[in-house]
Amino acid sequence: MMAKFRAIPEGFMTVGEVAKKMGVTVRTLQYYDKEELLSPSAESEGGRRLYTDKDLVLLHQIISMKSLGFSLTDIKEKLISLKTPDDVANALTEQADAIRINIKQLKDSLAAIEQLKTEVLQMQTVNFKKYADIIVNLQMKNESYSLIKxxxxxxxxxxxxxxxxxxxxxxxxxxxxxxxxxxxxxxxxxxxxxxxxxxxxxxxxxxxxxxxxxxxxxxxxxxxxxxxxxxxxxxxxxxxxxxxxxxxxxxxxxxxxxxxxxxxx
Structure with missing residues (x-):
């Protein structure tokens, strides 16, 4: 249950102070609170949300996981279970696998763009209908796309x-x-x-x-x-x-x- 205080006691921080300290926006912290990802530990009588150092540790984890590409839903699920180094390692393995898939998709997209550029220069005329057909076939890994031109x-x-x-x-x-x-x-x-x-x-x-x-x-x-x-x-x-x-x-x-x-x- 959230503790309530008349004033802001030692060791507690307002949402503005936390935002400044951690380099995030007040709006982000309010959103995390609303999504029950990170709720402040206490509240002043005036209704100000108060955070502790423990909350800051949790926020640091959230920011780190977000920078690694985890979605907020993933973070919400994983924060609870990241209690041992093995838990953390498994979560990172999952994320590394997801990033590898991402890299492959980006490489494929890059190859398709480079290929399309070659085709565009070979075709000598601007024909967007044809470009669209080539892109669709490249995405489908249809190696016969060169027929289209x-x-x-x-x-x-x-x-x-x-x-x-x-x-x-x-x-x-x-x-x-x-x-x-x-x-x-x-x-x-x-x-x-x-x-x-x-x-x-x-x-x-x-x-x-x-x-x-x-x-x-x-x-x-x-x-x-x-x-x-x-x-x-x-x-x-x-x-x-x-x-x-x-x-x-x-x-x-x-x-x-x-x-x-x-x-x-």
Whole structure:
């Protein structure tokens, strides 16, 4: 229970004195009191809140933990239990882990910004819609983001209307898995007319049809986008291998179908 005093006795401090001594604002101390994080030990008859040296020790802990990045809720929970060096060490370990995650997120953001800067300079034109698409894909760790700068606005609008974030990620996952399979076939020198190769080609063509939603007029644009002269990253390197392996395999596939969509377009 809070002790009450007529005047301010020796060893007690007002909120203003504590604020000055500890380098915090009176408003902060009032907020800590309201949140029951640090309530003064005593009160004068005139209603002035009075603090003791013990309160100052607690306030010092709060300030220290806050500077380490603990939230007020965390501090409220932990202050009660920080009784042994092990308790303190465990609390610090938790906070260190949280900071590590933070550092990783900041590093990822920095990498995305640097990457976007490179892309912006390569694109030569200011296109904020495209920038937004690149940022979203960088955040999703979608390594195929470099495709975006190759698409024209019509194709990008088509992608936005066909896919949301979840279905877009799902599509790219399937596309990348299939690309990996194709690279494997290429390494193993599996012939274009083999059943194994033709099965993969069929899956690849199904993905293309899913992407275009059956709109054959998109094929020339996709061919243009897919035609990578000089790869600028590992994903593009992989696509170059995929393209060179698929070209003859698709010819076989279409000749067996008795139709060639590319020629028809």
């Amino acid at each position: 190759r698409f024209d606005d019509d194709t990008l609008d088509h992608i936005r209307s066909r896919f949301d974030k979840k279905s877009g990620v799902d599509f790219m996952d399937r596309f990348n898995r299939l690309s990996d399979e194709i690279v494997k076939l290429q390494k193993e020198k599996v012939p274009a007319e083999s059943e194994q190769c033709q099965q993969v080609v069929q899956e690849y063509w199904s993905l293309i049809m899913e992407f275009t939603n059956g709109d054959m007029t998109m094929l020339p644009k996709l061919m243009e986008v897919g035609n990578i002269d000089t790869a600028t990253n590992a994903w593009e390197e992989k696509q170059k291998i995929v393209n060179s392996y698929l070209e003859p395999a698709l010819q076989v596939y279409f000749s067996r179908l008795g139709t060639n969509p590319f020629e028809e377009v």
